[in-house]
Amino acid sequence: QKEVEQNSGPLSVPEGAIASLNCTYSDRGSQSFFWYRQYSGKSPELIMFIYSNGDKEDGRFTAQLNKASQYVSLLIRDSQPSDSATYLCAVTMFSGGYNKLIFGAGTRLAVHP
């Protein structure tokens, strides 16, 4: 079992729709959860983080965390073509005495006009 799992996609949604991206993780001790956006050929860019169960909203983005189910999601409302990118879920895992970010393989999102 991979430490952080995401559906590779592509997830295709029409412009203006809600895009829902999901992620599961294996380590019950994980404390911090992040969503990064990565455009083709570019480096990852942090868009959301969440520490507590529930929802966290920032503009068109909502991160949802359910630690009991080991599940994190990202909702993008009013999707725009400029949101087309790969979305990486990242989770802190404690090993060797330190926390480090472990990434999923990413979900490719395509927003079509």
Next chain:
Amino acid sequence: DTGVSQDPRHKITKRGQNVTFRCDPISEHNRLYWYRQTLGQGPEFLTYFQNEAQLEKSRLLSDRFSAERPKGSFSTLEIQRTEQGDSAMYLCASSPEGTGMGDYGYTFGSGTRLTVV
């Protein structure tokens, strides 16, 4: 200081040659990380520095790889005797100390794309 800088952006090298990459983190960040990313995969952790101390090194990092962070400022990643399998994007990231609630996310540099021919 506006972000994490990496140099060079691209490197093409012949198999068997040595290469060195440089990373300049955000100045107030004491934590520095190196990751490697191949096509269609997420970034894979390679190594972690807190100030000048290298605190963790992934099993992915063979003996041909070495990283340093002298004086806790910039860092270098050297690959000796490069192999075609080393072709990847090498990403450097930095972060401040975490809070009691959780860790801060990492800020990534633009990466160094290595092609071994």
